Amino acid sequence: HTRLYLALAALLAVTMAFSVYVLLRELRFSIVQSLAMMALTIAAPSTETVRFWFTPSGSQISLTLFFFGLTLALRAFSRTDTQSRRLYVGSWGLYVLSAAYAEVALPLMGVGVFVYLTRAPLTVSVRRWGCDMVVVVVGYLGASSFVTKTKGFVKLPRSLWAEHARLLGDQALTIFTRMLGPFSQQA
DSSP states (O other), X not given: OHHHHHHHHHHHHHHHXXXXXXXXXXXXXXXXXXXXXXXXXXXXXXTTSTTSOOOOOHHHHHHHHHHHHHHHHHHHTTSOHHHXXXXXXXXXXXHHHHHHHOGGGXXXXXTHHHHHTTTSOHHHHHHHHHHHHXXXXXXXXXXXXXXXXXXTOOOOOGGGHHHHHHHHHHHHHHHHHHHHSTTOOOO
16 A cells, blocks of 8 residues: 555654654754754655655654653753643653654663753753663663564674674764765765
8 A cells, every 4th residue: 555655654754853843942943943954854864765755664653752752851841840740751651652662762862861951950850861761771671682582683792792883883874974975876
C-alpha cells in the first residue's frame, strides 16, 4: 500500500519536525529560526534519497516523544508546584515511552541536564536530571539485555571495542559529510 506508506512517512516527518519547532520555541529561538530548523528536520535526512522523501522509522517516533517530553520538562520549571508536578510526570512518561519504543533518545536524555540549566539553577536541574537518568539506565539495560539474549546479535569482545568505536566514528563522519554535500557523486 504505497499511499499508506507515503502518508505514514509524511505524518511522522511532519510530527517530528513540529516537535523540534515547539522545543526550539520553548528555548526562545525566533519563529524564523525555529521554522528553518523545522524545515531542515524534514529535508536534511532525505536529501540523498532517490525521491527526496523521509522514510518512516521507529527513531522518528522515539525522538518525537523525547522532544515533546523535553518541552514539557522545560515548561515545568516556570510553573506552580501542582502544575509543575503534572508537567514533570507527563515529561517523564513521554521519556519512558520514547525509551520503550527505541533506545535512540537515551543519549539525549543523558545530556538533558545542560538544557535544564538554561531554565533552572544547578541543584534543581540535577535533581530533575537524576529522575531522567532512571529512564536512561533502565533503557540501556533493557536494550543491552535484548541484544545479548536475542539470536542474530553478536556480542563484541572487549578487545574490539576501541576498533568498533573508531568504525562508528568514521561512519558517522561519512554520514555527516555526505549530508553537507548531498548531491555529490559516488566514486
